[in-house]
Amino acid sequence: MSHSMIELRLLLEGGQSQSLDIAPDSPELARLFHVLGSRSASGAGSDEQFFQLPLDGGKESFSFSSTQLVAISTRPPVLIQFEQQDSAPPPAAQPLIEQIERPHHMVIDDFLGHYEHQDMLAYAMQQADAFDPGTVETGEQQARQNLAILEFAQAAHSRLICNRLLTWLPRILQSFGMAPFPVQQVESQLTASNDGHYYRAHLDADQDRDLRRALTCVYYFSKQPSQFSGGALRIYDAINDGGQRWQADSFQQCESVSNRMVIFPSDSFHELMPIRCPSGKFEDSRFAVTNWIWQQDQPDDALTHGWGHMHCASEPAGRMD
Amino acid sequence: MIYTVFVSADDVEEQKEAELIEYAWQRCGQAGELIRLVPSPPGATLPNHSLARAEQTLSWTKHPYIQDYYPGYNVPAALLEWLQRDAIDATILLLESGSILRQAIDQEVEPGASMGHTWNTMPSGDGPFALSEKYTALRAWCVNRDLELPRVQLPLLIHSSDLLKICPRWLELIGLIRTVPDIDTAPPGHPLKLALAIAAAEYRLGIREEDLTSNVIEAEDGGQNYLDYYEAYEAAWANGDHLRSLLPKRRPGVRQACVLDQWYLELGSDTGLVSLNVSAGAIWQLCDGQRTLMDIVETLQATYGIPLKTMMEDVTEAAKILRYQGAINLETVA
Numbered sequence: 001m002s003h004s005m006i007e008l009r010l011l012l013e014g015g016q017s018q019s020l021d022i023a024p025d026s027p028e029l030a031r032l033f034h035v036l037g038s039r040s041a042s043g044a045g046s047d048e049q050f051f052q053l054p055l056d057g058g059k060e061s062f063s064f065s066s067t068q069l070v071a072i073s074t075r076p077p078v079l080i081q082f083e084q085q086d087s088a089p090p091p092a093a094q095p096l097i098e099q100i101e102r103p104h105h106m107v108i109d110d111f112l113g114h115y116e117h118q119d120m121l122a123y124a125m126q127q128a129d130a131f132d133p134g135t136v137e138t139g140e141q142q143a144r145q146n147l148a149i150l151e152f153a154q155a156a157h158s159r160l161i162c163n164r165l166l167t168w169l170p171r172i173l174q175s176f177g178m179a180p181f182p183v184q185q186v187e188s189q190l191t192a193s194n195d196g197h198y199y200r201a202h203l204d205a206d207q208d209r210d211l212r213r214a215l216t217c218v219y220y221f222s223k224q225p226s227q228f229s230g231g232a233l234r235i236y237d238a239i240n241d242g243g244q245r246w247q248a249d250s251f252q253q254c255e256s257v258s259n260r261m262v263i264f265p266s267d268s269f270h271e272l273m274p275i276r277c278p279s280g281k282f283e284d285s286r287f288a289v290t291n292w293i294w295q296q297d298q299p300d301d302a303l304t305h306g307w308g309h310m311h312c313a314s315e316p317a318g319r320m321d
Numbered sequence: 322m323i324y325t326v327f328v329s330a331d332d333v334e335e336q337k338e339a340e341l342i343e344y345a346w347q348r349c350g351q352a353g354e355l356i357r358l359v360p361s362p363p364g365a366t367l368p369n370h371s372l373a374r375a376e377q378t379l380s381w382t383k384h385p386y387i388q389d390y391y392p393g394y395n396v397p398a399a400l401l402e403w404l405q406r407d408a409i410d411a412t413i414l415l416l417e418s419g420s421i422l423r424q425a426i427d428q429e430v431e432p433g434a435s436m437g438h439t440w441n442t443m444p445s446g447d448g449p450f451a452l453s454e455k456y457t458a459l460r461a462w463c464v465n466r467d468l469e470l471p472r473v474q475l476p477l478l479i480h481s482s483d484l485l486k487i488c489p490r491w492l493e494l495i496g497l498i499r500t501v502p503d504i505d506t507a508p509p510g511h512p513l514k515l516a517l518a519i520a521a522a523e524y525r526l527g528i529r530e531e532d533l534t535s536n537v538i539e540a541e542d543g544g545q546n547y548l549d550y551y552e553a554y555e556a557a558w559a560n561g562d563h564l565r566s567l568l569p570k571r572r573p574g575v576r577q578a579c580v581l582d583q584w585y586l587e588l589g590s591d592t593g594l595v596s597l598n599v600s601a602g603a604i605w606q607l608c609d610g611q612r613t614l615m616d617i618v619e620t621l622q623a624t625y626g627i628p629l630k631t632m633m634e635d636v637t638e639a640a641k642i643l644r645y646q647g648a649i650n651l652e653t654v655a
Contacts, residue, residue, distance in 0.1 A: 110486045110524070113464075113490060113520070113523030113524045113525075114523065114524060114525045115464045115465040115468075115523055116464050116523065118464075119464045160462075160464075163462075163493060164489060164490070164493060166386055167489050167492050167493040167496070168489055169386075170379055170381075170385055170398075171379075171398075171401055171402055171405060174379065174402070174406075175405075175406075180385070305386075307461070307462055307497070309386075309387050309496060309497070309500055310386040310387060311386055311387070311388065
């Protein structure tokens with residue numbers, strides 16, 4: 001995941017403040033926290049340091065002394081851990097700067113037309129016998145429990161969703177700040193979640209990007225009024241420390257509203273919260289079509305998607321005129 | 322709030338059509354804001370307008386995944402991008418580029434209460450949606466092919482939430498209809514119109530058919546009415562009538578300085594300091610909130626003795642740039 005700039009607000013003595021954007025890996029950012037952290041840890045002022053920070057892309061600069069610094073406010077939050085030896089406060093604490101990454105996500109309501117949505121439901125009911133238990137074992141515990149049709153991608157209903165999704169894709173990529181890319185495939189799976197079903201926090205793409213899933217797009221549908229509760233999708237923030245990412249405790253939550261598509265980067269930690277469906281009836285399940293948009297480096301005009309008209313993007317929208 | 326919206330590319334011909342829409346929009350006293358969505362490459366310079374706000378959108382003139390050239394893709398694609406990006410929550414009066422709004426439509430609509438101009442010549446037959454059999458291929462891509470289509474076309478008066486719902490399907494259907502055999506023998510606007518009607522039916526929008534010929538003249542079928550209006554528009558441009566109803570007002574917070582006869586404006590932190598050329602500086606000094614653009618033209622003409630036509634063009638262009646930079650607002654006066 002690419003790093004975005006951090007919005008920094010420096011509060012200085014006398015009520016002065018200054019806002020600026022700074023790169024997360026900027027040494028100046030580390031120095032600022034170091035100064036503040038050292039003072040906090042020692043309870044006294046540390047050696048005075050001089051700061052000069054660029055403003056407005058380097059057209060201006062803002063200079064101040066470390067002794068003037070009172071507090072630092074950042075967006076997104078920047079977590080600091082100070083390495084400590086025993087319980088004695090270190091003479092100069094070393095900050096480990098970890099940036100919380102909040103994945104962008106997009107919610108599209110009324111994704112399908114009324115009749116298409118109804119047809120999806122009818123299809124799911126007809127296929128009741130084709131659902132198999134979808135389980136993932138992770139050694140210590142069962143990570144997932146629901147029913148799935150893994151070969152759903154061959155169905156016309158999968159192509160219907162895929163075609164609509166690809167129509168949205170240029171706008172989705174724009175919203176995510178992603179450069180247009182050739183689509184290798186749109187993998188798709190239909191699941192039914194009923195009472196007690198869940199899917200613990202996981203990633204859909206590995207961090208080494210061997211699995212070229214770029215975006216996960218989950219389409220929810222269910223009988224109305226819905227006969228279940230829970231089942232929300234949690235998209236967790238990630239803590240990035242020198243390229244290593246792990247799941248944070250904070251998250252954004254999307255309710256699985258019928259006829260809603262939720263899109264997020266496949267390398268985001270996400271979790272399906274447990275569902276409660278008192279009737280336990282299959283038709284009262286919360287259904288979801290999970291689509292993974294795979295990215296490839298070079299366009300391949302032989303590949304078609306959706307109804308068969310869509311090819312890999314060889315030229316991104318807006319750049320071909 | 323009503324946004325009057327049209328989609329048009331940034332070329333000479335469409336610029337003229339856009340200025341005509343702007344003139345008509347002002348003349349009929351349409352309430353709200355005029356938006357021109359301009360499909361263009363990212364970072365392209367947007368055209369300046371006296372009243373309209375230009376918004377850049379991705380170009381879909383060539384469909385990115387079908388590789389089909391059809392400018393009609395730009396209409397739902399630009400709307401989708403703008404509505405979603407700016408989270409618009411308002412009534413949209415959607416005009417076809419090149420049309421003329423000659424009577425204001427000031428009725429705001431709620432979700433589910435859209436209306437569109439009647440499309441009397443919608444093709445009919447024994448095919449899906451009671452269209453001609455040419456469109457048989459649609460059976461493969463539409464779940465319910467027996468829906469009764471609303472016989473509507475642009476202009477459309479619709480709530481933004483309804484428009485946002487149908488835009489992706491509208492866009493998708495154009496691409497599907499464009500694959501229909503012999504589609505090139507149909508009028509060029511048909512894929513756009515048919516896709517709109519089908520998407521509206523599939524999303525159960527229930528667009529009411531209204532005869533809006535008294536409100537709008539379409540370039541396609543306006544005939545003599547269109548020519549008459551265009552003649553009046555050109556005459557207004559020639560004698561400066563349109564400038565008599567445009568009142569430039571300095572925007573609050575703009576600070577000015579004059580150094581060695583060079584005017585500088587400080588427009589806030591985003592834009593910073595801009596210097597004005599001689600013409601813009603002269604116009605800026607005359608923007609007192611009382612003089613119309615034509616008053617300014619006449620004042621400057623009396624001072625410098627420049628031909629009226631040249632002066633009108635200079636003042637109009639400078640006013641557009643000052644507006645674009647955020648130095649002035651242009652208000653309409655009766």
